Amino acid sequence: MQDQTPNSDEVSPAATDDVRAFxxxxxxxxxxxxxxxSSDRSQVSVDEDRALLITHGTGNRPDRETAARLTWSGETYEIEALPDNDIWVNGRKIGAAHLLHGDMIEFGEHGPMSRFRLCRQSFPTRWPVEEILSDAVAYARTSRRPFGSRLSNALVESVRRILLETSVLFRVTVIFVLIVLTTFVAMQYRSDQIFQESIDREARRLEAVAIALAQTRQEALSADELAALRDQLDLQLSTNAERLATLERRLSASARVIRESTAxxxxxxGAYGLRQEESGKMLRHVLGxxxxxxxxxxxxxxxxxxGNxxxxxFQFTGTGFLLEGNGLLxxxxxxxxxxxxxxKLTAFRSSGFAPEMLQLIAYxxxxxxxxxxxxxxxxxxxxxxxxxVTPSATTGRGLTLSQTVPDIGDEVIVMGFSTGLRALIAQAGRDFLTALQETGETDFWTVATRLSEQGRIAPLASRGIIAQITAKAVIYDAETTVGGSGGPALDRNGQVVAVNAAILPEFGGANIGVPVQEVHRLLTTTAGK
Structure with missing residues (x-):
């Protein structure tokens, strides 16, 4: 690269072997x-646009004012500032100076800046990166421009020279390294995304597990809860006994329905677990x-x-009832x-798990x-x-489904196991509760087994009035709570008119039952499969 300014007397390195510096x-x-x-004496001029011109010999361009004179001393050039012109070398204002390889020269208060280099009859066609960076540092240190301007000029010039004046091999290497780094960053970004998705999936799984386990713990019994149950037992039993006695005295028909339907x-x-869809493994506890x-x-x-x-x-309880004649529950x-x-299902599946029933039994x-x-x-x-269920459980048992729709104002008797094990323990009596405390047998499965062995499995019954009937719901005010879901709602003839499904506490404790017509429809659909 050389100065192509018209009428310039500067010498191309190809035209002479006497090039000494640049x-x-x-x-x-x-x-x-x-x-x-290349000559012993050269004149340096700066035009009004701050463009630099070198004129060899002692002549000068008539349209430019000479700013400095360069004279060869045998080893290097000496620079002399001409009158009314300011020259700075390495940031120091000089009148004359002996130039060294790498010196930074600034021509005039606002003039251009150049770097002096001895080339000893040879000029490098490509520059090493350290030289380019050295030039940038020297410029930033010696220039008298504002710091921001110096820094931006140094960075821009360094980038330009690295892109244009370094060797082809270096540029290819830089491009290759950039490609490798870009690929690595992209792979790392994707890896981070996968890792974050894994964390999110695991968080959803843990949330679902925590929710289900929290519901499971509601069925478990601690020693403190057993003590509280024992303290309340006498009052609860007395209240239940009085309620049932009143019901029998006032409505002998209802008492008969309860007695005949209880069995x-x-x-x-029951309890269900989670199986990982990818590996087929069950989610297990980790043992110490x-x-x-x-x-x-x-x-x-x-x-x-x-886990080992x-x-x-994930444990649960509920209520069900046998149908007469077909052994279905x-x-x-x-x-x-x-x-x-x-x-729950959405949370489980989004975390890669599928629920699977582990055990379901009926007492x-x-x-x-x-x-x-x-x-x-x-x-x-x-x-x-x-x-x-197994045929042995159906002998002499079963309820009849009503063929007609009840009327608003009709009485219903809802039977079920409200509050699950807690209600059964309360009904079992003080001695049973004391035995549980002494043996420490408060396991979800063991408590139910002990109740069954002692013949203490019996549903609670409550009486209510039908307040509203739609094609999809029967609403009544019979008292029940969690655990009573799935129990029958019976009319005065002991026939099922609805299946208890939900509680509406905001409506004074009202309950929703699924109309018996839906049970008929399900039986027909199942029989057709």
Whole structure:
């Protein structure tokens, strides 16, 4: 690269072997151009646009004022500032100076800046990066411009020279490194995304597990809860006894319906787990060295698909009732498939897990042993499900479905196991509760087994009035609560007119039942499959 200014007397390095040095212009209109120095004396001029011109010999351009004179001393050039012209070398104003390789020369108060280099009859066609960076640092240190302007000029010039004046190999290497770095950054970004998705998925899974386990713990009994139950037992039993006695005295027909229907109402107890869809493994507890399940500092169990303990159980209870003649058990869909309530199923699936029933059993009044129950089908339009049980449980049991729709104002008797195990323990009596405290048998499964063995499984009954009837719901005010879902709502003839499904506490404790017509529809649909 050389100065192509018209009428310039500067010598191209190709035209002579006597090139001794050059000025590399760093600022101004001549930035990036090389001014060759080959004669013993040269004149340096700066025009009004701050463009730099070298004239060899003692002549001068008539349209330009000479700013400095360069004279060869045998080893290097000496620079002399002419009258009325200011020259700075390495940031120091001079009258004359002996130039050294790499010196920074600034011509005039606002003139261009150049770097002096000795080339000893050879000029490098490509510059090493360290030289380019050295020039940038020297410029930033010696220029008298404002700091921001100096810094920006140094950076821009460094980038330009690295892109244009370094070797092809270096530029190819830089491009290759940039490609590698870009690829690495992209891969790292994608890896971070995958990791974040994994964290989010795990958080959703843990949230779903925590919610389900919290509901499970509601069924568990602690020592303190047993003590509280014992303290309240006498009052609760007295209240229940008085209520039932009053019901029998006032409505002998209702007492008969309760007595004849009790054996057909089942206490349902079950648990489901989670199976990882990708690996097919069950979610299990992680055991410590002592064989006990590990817990987090917040008291939550540590679980993992590679855990060495039992599968994590999400326990639940509910109510169901046998149908006469076919041995089928009717209950709610949210009882038979408890993971379908709230957002549990969505949370489980989004975290890569599928719920799977681990155990579902039914306890019938009068039977000391539980019977296995299996899912048969569920309604797509109502909160109903059908279960099958072993034939031994159906002998002499079963309720009849009403063929007609009840009227508003009709009485209904709702039967079920409201509040689950707690109500059964309260009904079992003080001695049973004391025995549980002494033996410490408060396990979800063991308590129900002990109740069944002692013949203490019996549903609660409550009486109410039908307040509203629609095609999808029967609303009544019979008292019931959580755990009574799936129980029958009976008319005065003992026939099922609805299946208890939900509570409406905001409406004075009203309950919603699924109309019996939906049960008929589900039976027809299931029989057709």
């Amino acid at each position: 000025l590399e212009n760093l600022t101004g209109p001549s930035r990036g151009r090389i001014m060759w120095l 057909s109402v089942a206490f349902l107890q 060295p002592d064989g006990a399940p590990l817990q987090t500092p917040f008291g939550k169990p540590v679980v993992d698909v590679d 303990g039992k599968p994590v159980e 009717v209950t709610n869909r949210h009882v038979a498939l408890p993971w379908t309530t709230s957002d 019938f009044p009068g039977l000391t042993e539980p019977v296995e129950a299996s899912f048969l089908g569920a309604s797509d339009t109502a909160d109903l499900a059908l279960l099958t």
